[in-house]
Amino acid sequence: MKRYAQIGTGGRAEFYYGALARDFRDTSELVAFCDLNQTRMDYSNALLVNKYNYHAIPTYKADKFDEMIQNEKPDIVIVTSMDRTHHKYIIRAMELGCDVISEKPMTIDENKCQEILDAIKRTGRNLRVTFNYRYAPHNTKIRELIMNDIIGQVNSVHFEWLLNTQHGADYFRRWHRDKRNSGGLLVHKSTHHFDLMNFWLGSHPKTVFAMGDLMFYGRENAEKRGITEFYQRAHGSEIAKNDPFAIHLEDNPHLKKLYLDAEHEDGYQRDQSVFGDGISAEDTMAVMVRYLNRTMMTYSLNAYLPWEGYNVVFNGTKGRLEVKVVEQSYVNSGGDKANEGAVKGIYIWVYPQFGTPYRVELEQAKGGHGGGDPVLLNDLFGTPVPDPFHRAASHVDGAMSILTGIAANIAIRTGQPVDVAKLVQF
Numbered sequence: 001m002k003r004y005a006q007i008g009t010g011g012r013a014e015f016y017y018g019a020l021a022r023d024f025r026d027t028s029e030l031v032a033f034c035d036l037n038q039t040r041m042d043y044s045n046a047l048l049v050n051k052y053n054y055h056a057i058p059t060y061k062a063d064k065f066d067e068m069i070q071n072e073k074p075d076i077v078i079v080t081s082m083d084r085t086h087h088k089y090i091i092r093a094m095e096l097g098c099d100v101i102s103e104k105p106m107t108i109d110e111n112k113c114q115e116i117l118d119a120i121k122r123t124g125r126n127l128r129v130t131f132n133y134r135y136a137p138h139n140t141k142i143r144e145l146i147m148n149d150i151i152g153q154v155n156s157v158h159f160e161w162l163l164n165t166q167h168g169a170d171y172f173r174r175w176h177r178d179k180r181n182s183g184g185l186l187v188h189k190s191t192h193h194f195d196l197m198n199f200w201l202g203s204h205p206k207t208v209f210a211m212g213d214l215m216f217y218g219r220e221n222a223e224k225r226g227i228t229e230f231y232q233r234a235h236g237s238e239i240a241k242n243d244p245f246a247i248h249l250e251d252n253p254h255l256k257k258l259y260l261d262a263e264h265e266d267g268y269q270r271d272q273s274v275f276g277d278g279i280s281a282e283d284t285m286a287v288m289v290r291y292l293n294r295t296m297m298t299y300s301l302n303a304y305l306p307w308e309g310y311n312v313v314f315n316g317t318k319g320r321l322e323v324k325v326v327e328q329s330y331v332n333s334g335g336d337k338a339n340e341g342a343v344k345g346i347y348i349w350v351y352p353q354f355g356t357p358y359r360v361e362l363e364q365a366k367g368g369h370g371g372g373d374p375v376l377l378n379d380l381f382g383t384p385v386p387d388p389f390h391r392a393a394s395h396v397d398g399a400m401s402i403l404t405g406i407a408a409n410i411a412i413r414t415g416q417p418v419d420v421a422k423l424v425q426f
């Protein structure tokens with residue numbers, strides 16, 4: 001029986017400990033929680049007992065991480081802490097003899113990435129990075145079509161990702177708004193998209209150039225649009241009651257217990273105004289990538305649009321593949337897990353160079369992120385089945401997904417294209 005400990009009990013944590021307690025309890029055992037905040041760990045234990053009919057597990061404050069490993073002897077540590085701390089816990093867990101499962105992104109910059117790669121080589125431990133989008137049937141289908149040479153060699157791609165004013169705004173209410181914590185959306189969010197492109201093309205990035213800016217959120221942008229009333233956070237604010245961008249923690253029992261009731265310990269406010277000061281993450285980004293297989297990609301991410309999802313177009317030597325996916329809007333940890341990334345509409349069209357266009361039909365799977373979540377969880381905690389698409393992501397996949405975003409951040413800062421091979425040594 002595998003033993004698991006988890007560091008970080010915020011919004012993404014329940015996806016893992018809930019699955020272990022509900023679906024994999026016969027072969028897995030949760031042995032400990034670790035976090036900066038005792039209130040959040042106590043609430044996570046309450047969910048284990050009351051929601052999952054599991055037992056409460058020992059809790060350790062973050063400064064007792066080593067003690068947790070020594071006392072509870074986990075085989076695997078699940079890292080779901082703030083992005084900028086991932087490398088710290090990944091490396092220390094491996095040094096103490098544990099394998100690691102890390103929530104994406106693996107880390108946020110090239111130096112921390114190198115530290116992780118060095119630790120893997122030094123310790124010989126295993127690191128898995130969780131990319132649920134790979135497992136969604138429609139994303140796997142895209143890989144299958146390209147693998148089967150349906151449109152020939154892919155020469156160019158246009159990839160447009162849209163975050164709407166519910167989900168997109170949520171990144172600017174919480175710790176992600178400070179780029180030092182998350183690497184910005186080009187690392188925290190786009191790591192999904194850049195990993196998909198690596199997966200779809202069967203290649204890795206070579207050269208990256210990018211531009212990005214904060215053009216919608218933040219006080220200065222709001223003032224330019226004529227907004228005159230501002231607040232620091234929604235809780236207790238009269239102004240926030242009429243703001244469609246505000247989130248009201250007291251109205252959501254889960255978010256209230258996870259954040260509002262816990263903030264007396266660490267001061268973290270989950271409901272900050274998206275039109276406040278101190279936002280350093282971009283909300284408007286454009287990226288160009290040249291891959292090792294010579295494919296060229298143009299990519300955009302905007303975090304304030306009317307609908308959620310993506311358009312991606314592949315131009316090949318035998319035709320064109322067009323994909324449009326409309327996703328269900330959601331707030332992180334704010335509701336039913338099955339709605340996270342749930343798909344409302346999928347449109348996949350093939351345009352042969354000298355043939356009749358046709359729509360690719362596929363069955364929509366149940367579960368979060370387009371049906372990818374259940375398959376990913378089984379791959380992590382259950383008995384993996386043979387997979388011709390090789391969707392399980394290693395530390396190399398985790399590194400390659402973030403290196404596109406890290407290179408893009410460097411390009412935004414310097415105004416120069418970035419050679420990805422010079423960022424880290426594998």
